[in-house]
Amino acid sequence: MTLSQRESSALSPREVRALNRANRLDRNTSGLCSEFVQANLVVLPLADAFDFLRFCQYNPRACPVIDVTEPGDFEPKIAAPGADLRTDIARYQLYRDGELVAEQRDILDIFNGDMVSFLIGCSYSFEHRLAKAGVPLRHHEQRIDGAPMYITNRKCVPAGRFSGRLVVTMRPVPSSLVSEAVSVTARHPESHGAPVSVGNPQSLGITDLRKPDWGEPVQLHAGDVPVFWACGVTSQQIALESKVDFMITHSSGYMFVTDISI
């Protein structure tokens, strides 16, 4: 039995993780646990881990590191002591040689002692703060779970085998509230921080906002400006472009919910 949208909105991070562990909460985590930091998961072999952690260090807007485990450990001791990264997310994706090969509800059968898990910040974490500051969330108004994501023409700083393009989320913001949106999100570097670009999709190589690379397009209201934040999906994009041998991630929108307060 899975829970309704309404029943799940009041859950604690620990409850969300326990329900995921029992395969009872198969939903996008947008709007869940709004006072807590949510995170992207990336699991890599130890041989790639140092390069990837350097990649995150070089590209902190796209890949702010919330936690990284000891090799072989599946407990994120800083972000959520007691949690199990093999089961506590609703859906996982498995990549081999840079291609998506499977989606599954847990990774108990694949995870081994040679793997390192990274938790990377997610912009879901600051949406509640934007709303509180009076910035409308057009995608929520339009009943779309997550903000649309676009691959840009901006190259990330490479590290070892990891290189590729920056992925961004787009949220329409009324022009009079852009300053508010910038200052609210700048206070959350662990969740991508301030926008990387405001008002000009072309400057990022985005030619058509109606065609996101992930998610559904969101309509701008009259007077809205498109505002772009770096997105944790960048880590998946660079893994694909770099054709990594092996990687596990969460499925897009099905984030890991940490115990860290925003």
Next chain:
Amino acid sequence: MTLSQRESSALSPREVRALNRANRLDRNTSGLCSEFVQANLVVLPLADAFDFLRFCQYNPRACPVIDVTEPGDFEPKIAAPGADLRTDIARYQLYRDGELVAEQRDILDIFNGDMVSFLIGCSYSFEHRLAKAGVPLRHHEQRIDGAPMYITNRKCVPAGRFSGRLVVTMRPVPSSLVSEAVSVTARHPESHGAPVSVGNPQSLGITDLRKPDWGEPVQLHAGDVPVFWACGVTSQQIALESKVDFMITHSSGYMFVTDISI
């Protein structure tokens, strides 16, 4: 020929590095290039690099990472493009099996393709900001180059082979200016950020402020409170406590000067 204190105070980061490269500036970098971030250097074998970078990730107050190189690279491409970490610091220390075995003016003879260099933030970077905000720097008033450093009883979060105690710097601050000192330094997480403790040396296991573990003691004026910031020397302390096989660092107080504006 080395430069006088007065001649060197107006140098740019690039000039400081070039003078160090020519062995012409054998001085503590406190007060140099006050508008630029200074950094601790840690050089480790690649085999230890992932654990050390995780250590920094787990202990960001003590070890904020300013840059980390590709293995074998001696150019810190983010912090100071064109610089050479093998020569651009005045003095280096070499550790083997957890013991200091040599101090030298460059590391051209030791550095090899298996090594990774880390630049870790330094509190020298925010001292100019404190002074500008009206917070007196008692150690400068007392003609002491750097703030005194103390090993605390506080354990860092371990990562792989790296574990050990937090090292702090102490600056006496008039009680009416403690809030100012906290808020100024909180804006500089890349340089250790806000204090880790205020007003009570005993809470950190420091029994006698007159006996620092590095540097000279600084006198408190009437009405001053001792304020403690995490210190990058923590990285040297944990390397010693963890008995790392091999490590190179700068000599205490002889920092690497980056091109990053504060």
